[in-house]
Amino acid sequence: MTKFPNSRTTERAPHQSLCPQSRFSVSSVLRFSLRAVTLATILAISAAQPAKAQDTPRGKALGKRVLCRCGGCEDSAGLCNHPGGTFSGPCETARGMQKDLDAHVTRGESDDQILQAMVEQYGPTVLVEPPKKGFDLLAWIMPIAVPLIALVLVWEVVRRWRHNATLAPAGGPQVSAEFLARARQEANREPGLEHDE
Amino acid sequence: MDILGSFALLLAFLAAVYAVLAGIAGIITRRTLLTKSARNAGMAVFVLVTIAVGCLEYFFFTNDFSIVYVVEHSNRALPGFYKFAALWAGQEGSLLFWSWLLSIYAFLVLFLNRKRHPELMPYVGVVLAGIQTFFLTLNNFVATPFRVLAGPDGTGVMHLAKMSEGHGLTPLLQYPEMVIHPPMLYLGYTGFSVPFAFALAALLGRYPGEKWIHITRRWTMIAWCFQSVGILLGAHWAYAMLGWGGYWAWDPVENASLLPWITGTAFLHSVMMQEKRGMMKIWNVWLVFTTFMLCILGTMLTRSGVVSSVHAFAQSSIGSWFVGFLIITFVVCFAAYWKNRDYLRSDNQLDSLVSRESSFLFNNLILLAACFAVLWGTLFPVLSEWVKGSKISVGAPFFNKVNVPIALFLLLLTGVGPLLAWRKTSFDALKRNFAWPFAGGLLAGVIGFIWSFRDIYSLLCLILGVFVTLTIASEFFRGAHVISARDGTNIFTSMGELTMRNTRRYGGYVIHFGMVLIFIGIAGTPFNKDLQKEMGVGESLRIGPYTILCQNFDHLDNANYESDRATLEVFKNGRSDMMLFPERRLFKASQVTETMVAIQSSPLRDLYVVYAGQSPESGRPVIHAYLLPLIKWIWFGGIVVVLGTGLALLPNRRTVLVLRPATERSWADTLAESAPAIGAVARRVEGHD
Numbered sequence: 001m002t003k004f005p006n007s008r009t010t011e012r013a014p015h016q017s018l019c020p021q022s023r024f025s026v027s028s029v030l031r032f033s034l035r036a037v038t039l040a041t042i043l044a045i046s047a048a049q050p051a052k053a054q055d056t057p058r059g060k061a062l063g064k065r066v067l068c069r070c071g072g073c074e075d076s077a078g079l080c081n082h083p084g085g086t087f088s089g090p091c092e093t094a095r096g097m098q099k100d101l102d103a104h105v106t107r108g109e110s111d112d113q114i115l116q117a118m119v120e121q122y123g124p125t126v127l128v129e130p131p132k133k134g135f136d137l138l139a140w141i142m143p144i145a146v147p148l149i150a151l152v153l154v155w156e157v158v159r160r161w162r163h164n165a166t167l168a169p170a171g172g173p174q175v176s177a178e179f180l181a182r183a184r185q186e187a188n189r190e191p192g193l194e195h196d197e
Numbered sequence: 198m199d200i201l202g203s204f205a206l207l208l209a210f211l212a213a214v215y216a217v218l219a220g221i222a223g224i225i226t227r228r229t230l231l232t233k234s235a236r237n238a239g240m241a242v243f244v245l246v247t248i249a250v251g252c253l254e255y256f257f258f259t260n261d262f263s264i265v266y267v268v269e270h271s272n273r274a275l276p277g278f279y280k281f282a283a284l285w286a287g288q289e290g291s292l293l294f295w296s297w298l299l300s301i302y303a304f305l306v307l308f309l310n311r312k313r314h315p316e317l318m319p320y321v322g323v324v325l326a327g328i329q330t331f332f333l334t335l336n337n338f339v340a341t342p343f344r345v346l347a348g349p350d351g352t353g354v355m356h357l358a359k360m361s362e363g364h365g366l367t368p369l370l371q372y373p374e375m376v377i378h379p380p381m382l383y384l385g386y387t388g389f390s391v392p393f394a395f396a397l398a399a400l401l402g403r404y405p406g407e408k409w410i411h412i413t414r415r416w417t418m419i420a421w422c423f424q425s426v427g428i429l430l431g432a433h434w435a436y437a438m439l440g441w442g443g444y445w446a447w448d449p450v451e452n453a454s455l456l457p458w459i460t461g462t463a464f465l466h467s468v469m470m471q472e473k474r475g476m477m478k479i480w481n482v483w484l485v486f487t488t489f490m491l492c493i494l495g496t497m498l499t500r501s502g503v504v505s506s507v508h509a510f511a512q513s514s515i516g517s518w519f520v521g522f523l524i525i526t527f528v529v530c531f532a533a534y535w536k537n538r539d540y541l542r543s544d545n546q547l548d549s550l551v552s553r554e555s556s557f558l559f560n561n562l563i564l565l566a567a568c569f570a571v572l573w574g575t576l577f578p579v580l581s582e583w584v585k586g587s588k589i590s591v592g593a594p595f596f597n598k599v600n601v602p603i604a605l606f607l608l609l610l611t612g613v614g615p616l617l618a619w620r621k622t623s624f625d626a627l628k629r630n631f632a633w634p635f636a637g638g639l640l641a642g643v644i645g646f647i648w649s650f651r652d653i654y655s656l657l658c659l660i661l662g663v664f665v666t667l668t669i670a671s672e673f674f675r676g677a678h679v680i681s682a683r684d685g686t687n688i689f690t691s692m693g694e695l696t697m698r699n700t701r702r703y704g705g706y707v708i709h710f711g712m713v714l715i716f717i718g719i720a721g722t723p724f725n726k727d728l729q730k731e732m733g734v735g736e737s738l739r740i741g742p743y744t745i746l747c748q749n750f751d752h753l754d755n756a757n758y759e760s761d762r763a764t765l766e767v768f769k770n771g772r773s774d775m776m777l778f779p780e781r782r783l784f785k786a787s788q789v790t791e792t793m794v795a796i797q798s799s800p801l802r803d804l805y806v807v808y809a810g811q812s813p814e815s816g817r818p819v820i821h822a823y824l825l826p827l828i829k830w831i832w833f834g835g836i837v838v839v840l841g842t843g844l845a846l847l848p849n850r851r852t853v854l855v856l857r858p859a860t861e862r863s864w865a866d867t868l869a870e871s872a873p874a875i876g877a878v879a880r881r882v883e884g885h886d
Contacts, residue, residue: 064594065594067590067592074446074448075441076592079441081440081441086790086810086811086813087809087810087811087812087813087819088440088781088792088807088809088810088821089729089809089810089812089819089821092813123587124587124588124589125588125589125590126590127589127590128590128592128593128594128595129590129591129592129594129595129598130577130581130589130590130591130595131589134585135581135584135585136581136589138577139573139574139577139581139589139591139595140599142569142573143566143569143570143573143574143599146566146569146573147562147563147566147569147603150562150565150566151562154558154559154562157545157558158547158550158555158558160545161476161545161546161547162546162547162548162550164544164545164546164547165546165547165548
């Protein structure tokens with residue numbers, strides 16, 4: 001996935017590619033959809049920012065994007081919160097990871113660089129989300145591609161059904177004007193019975 | 198007693214096998230006696246499994262710690278309430294519980310229909326007994342709940358030191374919701390067996406018409422309602438018990454319960470296409486097959502030791518039994534479909550793209566897209582490991598990013614779909630029906646934006662939520678207005694009258710409204726705040742409009758647990774508002790500590806306070822406070838959904854229908870296809886329940 005112009009507008013876009021020069025190519029339709037989703041997410045993030053800007057430093061946001069490696073929780077380092085146990089809060093591992101992240105941030109590294117460093121240290125499972133490259137890109141593409149393919153199929157079905165409708169026009173015996181008038185009147189009088197049983 | 202339990206289970210297994218074999222023989226030879234005997238065997242399974250469940254409960258209540266299952270999941274001091282719930286605390290008991298609930302459903306189905314549908318019921322009995330046989334195989338031969346502790350050893354002394362007291366029930370499960378949540382979810386899982394059995398039976402027996410849908414409509418709705426309640430109670434348990442300020446973590450087990458709920462929802466909608474227009478027959482059959490298979494998959498993910506991680510997939514022995522059963526189910530379903538597919542040929546016609554029909558198509562498309570996205574995310578780590586040989590993580594942010602847009606689109610359809618007419622809707626009607634609700638939604642959006650509801654998804658959710666609510670309200674008012682003008686009753690009486698005339702339709706609207714409330718509750722999530730602080734007596738912290746002052750710490754003790762408790766006074770705008778008592782409980786039998794969250798709930802926001810324990814660094818007590826907007830709407834929405842389902846289950850008030858059966862459907866429809874319509878109406882009146 002190539003970097004989109006609009007994903008440069010914010011530092012914190014979670015959709016930003018971890019690998020700017022990927023060899024993986026996607027069809028233009030999928031690229032467009034991904035772009036739309038990315039844009040929507042960026043809008044969401046930037047819209048949410050004013051409320052949170054003061055109390056959410058970059059380190060804390062990054063903490064939510066890597067998993068705590070203590071082995072006893074399924075949380076991210078930023079949200080690690082061992083319910084039960086001796087202390088219900090971030091464990092030693094999570095605090096250590098958070099410290100590392102903060103250190104990286106003070107060194108002025110970009111989000112991508114920092115996450116890459118975490119992957120090198122802890123392996124690919126450290127990332128909360130699948131990376132958007134290679135085989136793992138499929139994780140992101142399929143939830144968009146499958147509904148799109150389904151949409152095409154539904155469209156095809158609709159086209160065929162409409163064709164059926166024109167082949168067999170609704171006809172039946174002729175109806176007198178009087179009957180029609182009475183029918184209209186009845187229909188107006190009985191709410192709640194128009195559509196369903 | 199353990200002999201009695203084991204024996205009852207074994208007999209139940211034999212009865213189920215007999216019900217399958219005799220049922221098939223009865224169908225082939227067309228001998229009523231065999232069919233009847235198979236049915237009675239099917240009903241006997243219920244009695245036998247009930248005896249087994251009774252035995253296990255007896256062991257729990259008499260503290261008989263010679264049974265392994267009782268030792269592992271109970272202890273003497275456990276309150277009776279939880280001893281009852283300990284039945285489903287572990288693998289063996291849960292599977293027995295599954296079996297038991299299924300046998301209850303099967304018994305009711307067979308008993309209530311014993312004099313009806315003589316062509317269809319034998320097939321239904323065989324399918325239900327087939328499912329029952331699988332679970333009883335597990336109960337008897339794979340995970341038997343009546344295993345006795347190893348007998349006295351050489352010295353005549355029972356070993357296992359803790360045996361006399363039991364290990365105790367997992368403290369996490371010692372919470373009132375945990376007594377209700379699993380049964381609800383299991384009633385949902387097992388309940389979908391009923392429409393599945395009828396669908397497969399109708400297909401196998403080439404049973405004519407849409408009758409199986411009419412028969413199972415209520416069963417499906419009941420199963421769906423249980424599933425909804427089960428999911429929401431689980432969410433509420435996670436919220437109130439785990440102390441992390443959230444209610445949904447997208448973990449594999451939660452996802453597993455959501456999948457059949459989504460396809461079940463799609464099924465409840467798309468059957469209307471078949472009932473009203475005779476369309477989508479193949480689709481409906483496969484939708485109900487899929488729902489059932491997802492129920493089995495869900496049970497497997499929950500019950501095969503896969504609870505904490507999907508990566509353990511292939512290592513658990515019970516998992517392979519489920520995989521086998523899933524494969525058999527799929528093969529049977531596919532064979533039945535392939536052999537009888539001509540019977541499902543339907544007359545699909547679509548008059549206009551802007552119609553109720555196409556809105557149902559999109560509804561199903563969106564629901565299945567959501568289902569696929571959740572399933573894909575849940576199983577992707579396994580797939581990735583197969584393909585690349587290395588694991589990856591798929592966490593909550595992935596599911597949120599993928600599913601939030603899908604859910605919002607679904608919310609839009611909830612508003613649009615019900616107002617489109619069958620066959621065709623004119624542009625004028627569209628304008629008339631949607632102009633005001635849409636304007637109302639936009640207005641709510643503007644107000645929300647000014648009132649700092651500034652997150653694009655939350656704002657969209659608010660706009661759509663108000664839009665849907667207004668369309669529902671306009672439907673009620675429009676109908677009630679006509680009735681009140683004619684009968685001279687006031688508008689609210691008319692509204693009641695309107696609802697009772699078509700409970701399914703208006704009950705459906707109430708359910709939609711409940712879903713809107715749930716969506717609004719979820720839309721509060723981006724505005725969550727939390728603060729963690731070390732606090733001694735006399736210190737305070739500020740969060741939102743609240744100031745929390747630490748008054749005291751004390752220690753409580755009872756037979757089941759010891760507890761450290763903080764006493765906090767909460768001030769709002771400078772005035773004392775309430776007292777909160779978050780706790781940490783150390784359960785004696787299991788030696789596990791759990792937090793007991795203190796929650797002050799209001800429609801606008803929840804104040805959620807956790808006593809996190811002593812800081813490992815300074816040794817001082819730590820209080821973690823959360824401010825969570827709109828959460829209460831989720832639980833309230835759940836109640837509305839249940840009420841709506843109850844309403845939709847009521848029979849219609851039929852006085853008018855008897856006099857004028859043809860008014861049941863739109864006169865325009867009737868005119869459009871006069872001659873066939875008479876047949877259609879007659880068929881519907883006959884199948885009308």
